[in-house]
Amino acid sequence: MMQRIPSSSGETPNDFTFSDHDFQMISNLANARYGLFLQPSKKALVHSRLAKRLRALKLASFEDYCSLLNKTEGDAERPHLLSALTTNVTHFFREIHHFDFLKDVLMPQLIEKAQAGNPVRIWSSACSSGQEAYSIAAALIAAAPKVSQYDVKILATDIDPQVIQTAKRAVYPTEQIATLPPFWRDLLTGSKRSQSGEFSIDPTLQNLISFGELNLIADWPMRGKFDVILCRNAAIYFDKATQARLWGRFAEVMVEGGHLMIGHSERLSGPAQSAFKSVGITTYQKLTGASAPSKITDKGDKN
Structure with missing residues (x-):
């Protein structure tokens, strides 16, 4: 969201x-x-x-x-x-550098992991109306057309139930992809576009994603760990203490060497800064052996 x-x-x-x-x-x-x-x-x-x-x-x-x-x-x-x-402002391939990094740098590593029989999990933690999650799926398909043969899944969550319903519907105005290069448009739509001013996301991409409601400041039900987490342009609307706890919680649910991508105007803060190193534009990698910084809480934090 x-x-x-x-x-x-x-x-x-x-x-x-x-x-x-x-x-x-x-x-x-x-x-x-x-x-x-x-x-x-x-x-x-x-x-x-x-x-x-x-x-x-x-x-x-x-x-x-x-x-x-x-x-x-x-x-x-x-x-x-x-x-x-709240106002949900997003579009396909927003901050394109993250998707380029995912496609060109991370996917070869993640596919090698999947080919070895291990699960690969990516979390779009503030997915809004779904454009971010479908952009991730398109980047995966671009890098590995047979990615659906492996245990690679995207979890996409948002606090707003209304935008989650839009994401699940997977139908958007054609104008949202009008300025995209044909390569990305075809990946999103499967080369089939409606004449009614709308288009549907290709089912191959839809099948990679599970959408659900989730409040980032509440308990998280997920038990597995993530290879990549995107939380872009959401934490900036929290106060500083909440931001610091959130970064730490992401570190806890991420595999060693996993990657965190945040918004262009956001910065890591608090104890979590010692758990990550910068590896690209607002892209961070969890350090091997990093501790669990979100254990540092205040009276209002029940997590």
Whole structure:
């Protein structure tokens, strides 16, 4: 999932009073449940986005909205809250250097590992509406056309259930691939494009991926370890302490020598810096014998 709070303030509706206390309640809830860090400068935007939810629910105030969210009856509303507070901005082969590195540098090693009978696992940990995961799959096919014969799988997760449904549907506007080189377009579509302004991802790519909902600040159910993890343009929206814990947790679930790819404006921080070395543009390799840095916690970390 690409978790982000947009920078533009947008309209501020004046039909609901939105006090600093109301903003703080929303901010605290978003942070506790989703790890989102809402800066005070986002108050007008949050007001604008959530006022639409108050109207839809026929609520009289933000205090009533917060009260609903903290009750069992609010379970159905929380996904709407998340979608209102986040904007999923992504596209195929975003930050192309990561996919070039995966195709040209990592895949020969990973295929050799798979040919020896070992599983290869790649995790797109903030996959948004699926473009990142399908780009990974295309890079795998480009490097090893017979990759589906081996035990190579991509796990793609996001906190937002709505974008996960889009990813599973695997149908996108044709305009999203219009500027891609024909080589990549053909890998994504299997050379078959719809006349309706949409295209479907080639089933060969779809079969490499398992999509699911996952909150990065909650418990992770996976038990195996990953060879490659992508977490791009998501951690920047967490506070510094949460970021540091997240990098450490990635180190824990990664094989020795595995690789972590992060967003262009993100940097490793905290104890995890000693677990990785830089091997490319925002690409890091886990050092052999690296300790488990995420064991360093604060009172609010239950992991």
